Amino acid sequence: MRNLSIVIIGAGPRALNVIERLCWKIKENPHLPAITVHLVDPGVAGAGAHPPDQSRLLLTNTLASQVTSFSSINPEDPRSGPSGPSFTEWARAQGYRRMGMSYEKAGPDEGDPIGDLDYLPRAMLGEYLAFSFRRIVEQAPARLKVVEHRQLAMEIAKGGKAVVLENGSQLAFDGLIVATGHCETMPGIEDQKRLDFVNTQRDKNPRLAYFPCVYPTGQLATIDPGTTVALQGLGLTAYDVITELTLGRGGRFTGTAADLRYHPCGQEPKIRLFSRQSLPYNARGINQKGVDGGHVARFLTKQAVEVARHKRRNETGDSRLDFEQDIMPLLRKDMAFGYRSAKLGMEPDVDGFQPTDEENAIIDRILFPRHLLEKPDLASFRRDIIAHMREDLKEALKGNLSSPLKAATDTIRDLRAGLSAAIEFGGLLPHSHAYLVEQFIAMTNRVTFGPPLIRNAELLALIDAGIIDWAGGPGAKVELDETHGCFTISTPFSKGLTRTKADVLIIARVSGHRPMQDKRGFSRSLIAHDLARPFRNGDYQPYGLDVNRSLRLLRQNGTPSPNAWAIGYVTEGARFHTHALPRPGRPSTQLQDAKILVDDLLETLLSEPEHSIQTT
Ligand SMILES: Cc1cc2nc3c(=O)[nH]c(=O)nc-3n(C[C@H](O)[C@H](O)[C@H](O)COP(=O)(O)OP(=O)(O)OC[C@H]3O[C@@H](n4cnc5c(N)ncnc54)[C@H](O)[C@@H]3O)c2cc1C
Incomplete structure (x- = not known):
């Protein structure tokens, strides 16, 4: 049995999750061969899209208390407690404090302590992710070695068995993991x-x-x-x-x-x-749900999605869903449930719950604000948009439980499991997938995943000035x-x-990964060597590299690549919402993905004769 050589391209948060999972597997199983992980990325290991040297003025749009890089001590048992600090806990331990509107290392008498409601700079997120990487590597078992290569991966060589780096050197691999996230795109x-x-x-x-x-x-x-x-x-x-x-x-x-x-x-x-609709993003409501609290999906659940699929299969012979017909009514019902709960100050009975006409009209106004869009001229459009932003800011200041409007939109954050079940791996009809990518995602980004409210307060002040x-x-x-x-x-x-x-x-847009327009050419090389193909849903081609449910890259003819996997934002297309970071105390798709990938990778590579496990 010889060592396994695993090459990971891209050292962002997803690569971190994979390395942590490999450490766990090796700790758990003394019979596994030693593993060398070659981590290839020109940037700071761990940081990915969040370089620590970027401007400290740029904020995350996720509460720092709701971000972690670490799984539980025993990843199979969430009650075993976190194996590392959350972003907020790390920032406090580093001596960071809130100094007016910025965050700096300061003495205990200066400024204010960072609380659970702080949105910290992305440069600090990069520092935290780099710390997480160092810590995971320092605590790795001796049989797992991580070798950093501060290089770009340029192409595949040796008939799909090695990667060529920017400096011309080649890294041979048994297994390749593509975690290139937000790749740069060539100009269109x-x-x-x-x-x-x-x-x-x-x-x-x-x-x-x-x-x-x-x-x-x-x-x-x-x-x-x-x-x-x-x-x-x-x-x-x-x-x-x-x-x-x-x-x-x-x-x-x-x-x-x-x-x-x-x-x-x-x-x-x-x-x-300006933009396609020229509508501003709504501000995030102050979080009143605690660090690990959230809306519990009542209607847009995985089970409800399965029922909808079953119905489609029976009626049309095709189990793919129509997002607007099959999913939107469930999503609207959850939004109405959130709205009414906030209005009543208590949850209504779920059984027989139906949105009223008034609630339906309110949700329509949130999602499809025709009252803002249909204006005769720029002056009236501008006036009404600014009035809308001021009203929205007032709602955000009330909080995501006290404001019925914010409670309604906040439910969408917690409907990801149902949404993923409906969307992923070509689960929608092609025209409906196009609606999702080109309309729905923009709409929910605008109403739910907007900036911390201070950013909209600043926007209004800049308009006034x-x-x-x-x-x-x-x-x-x-x-x-x-x-x-x-x-x-x-x-x-x-x-x-x-x-x-x-x-x-x-x-001002971060677009998804288009493999054929990858500026570095690495995705194109994967495709040229038939280790991967771009994701397509029928005649619709959104973004990303295609993967199966084991996160194995799919080749041109749809069969799984023998030795290449992909994880994270580079798979957005076949997958949905791959860019969120794990939350402390909550089940995490990202950590689950790392588990799925590592399990399949080890099982596949160890079934090859030269790697078979010696049990004595
Ligand atoms: C500007 C911006 C702001 C964001 N803000 C937030 C936020 O506030 N909160 C949040 O939850 N999420 C945010 N995200 C989402 C982001 O997708 C995730 O936080 C996370 O970074 C995704 O992890 P990843 O590992 O999939 O990809 P990435 O973080 O993109 O990491 C991929 C890595 O691959 C490397 N790479 C690419 N091509 C090559 C190559 N050919 N060779 C070698 N290395 C390569 C890159 O250098 C990069 O380091 C933001 C994203 C962006 C772009």
Whole structure:
């Protein structure tokens, strides 16, 4: 029996979960061969998409108390207690304290202690993940060795048995794990057109610039004060841009979230917002459910999804679901249940629960805010959007149990098990999968997975200070204006077309992984060597590499790859919601995925004759 060589590409949170699980397996089973894990990533091991050296102004949108990298001491027994600190516990132990609006290491008499309701900077999350990696590796059994390679993986070699690194060296593997998460994407046709436009028109307008990707946000330092910046996308990435261009330039906020004021520093550009619908994200309600509390799914459960599948199979011979017809009514019912519970101050009887007409109308208004979208001109759109943001902030300040509206939207966070059962591994009809990716995810991101409420308070203060405004409304489009050498954002309102000119266009969006557009070429090489294929659902191709339920990469003909697995965000497409981090005290899909992958990997590799286990 010789050592197993496992190569993991990408050293983000998911790789961490896999290494922790391998440690557990080796501790548990003295008959397993020694394992060498080669961890390949140019970045800080553990941190992944959260580099510790990024701006400390950028916040996580997850409460730090609800983030952990560690499983239970005995992963099979959640009652055995956590094997490591949560993000908050680590931050406190490191001496971090809240100093006004920032977080710094400080003495016990300075600032305030970090509490369970703090959203900490992503740079600190990177430090925490790097600490978690070191700790897991330090405590690894002697028979598990982790070798770090601070390199990019470029391609597959030796007929699918080795990986070529950026420096040309090759790593042979028995098993390959792809955990490349948020891979960088090559510029698309539209991006290239805009980049060419900037290159040819800059003599007319020296401020002209195009940023197809926001990260690293340090690149935005090249934008001059007074420039007009059109920011496309109003999600979490947009908040990073706004923070960088205001607070990051020396501006200040004073007051509280309920009444915040911005004091400009004079270095800010003018920021003009728009997106497909040009609707802002709703703020997260203050968490009143405790660190491990949450909504218990009553209607959108795994069992209900199974019943819906069974019905479809009986009626049509095809068990794939139609998301809008089969799942949305269940989701709306859970939302209504959350809404009524908050309104009554107690849970209603589940049996026979039906949303009232009034509750249905309220949920419709949350999910499909036609009252905000159908406006005659930009002035009225802008006025009503700002009024909506102020109302939404008031609700968020009441909390996710006290505000019926926030209680309703917060239920969606805890419906992931049912949603995954419906969506994953091609569980939806292709047209319905397209609806999910292109409509539903954007909608729930806007209503449920928005920023910490302080970010919307800041947005309102920046609007009051004249730094931020709307560039357009629903259906806004970008045009290239060769006459003036600028971008134009045009919106067709019923009273006529509105046009806003901008020197700089920033795309504030983190898109899913498109294997054929992987900037590094690694996913393309996996596909070229028939270790993987892009995920497709019929004629719809969303994102990600295709995997089966054991997280084995699937080859061109749909058979499992003999020696390659994938985990995390790179599989979003076949999987759903792979980007959340594990929560302390709650069952975790991420940790469960690591278990599934490691079990299958060891079983597969150990069934090969040269690795078979010696039991004496
Ligand atoms: C800007 C941003 C903010 C986010 N904020 C939050 C948040 O606040 N809360 C939350 O829960 N989630 C957040 N996420 C979601 C994020 O997906 C998860 O937190 C988590 O990082 C996903 O883990 P992962 O291991 O799948 O991928 P990643 O964290 O993306 O790690 C993948 C790693 O693979 C490496 N890699 C890629 N290609 C190669 C290659 N060819 N060779 C070698 N290495 C390679 C990358 O360098 C990276 O380190 C955020 C994501 C982004 C992009």
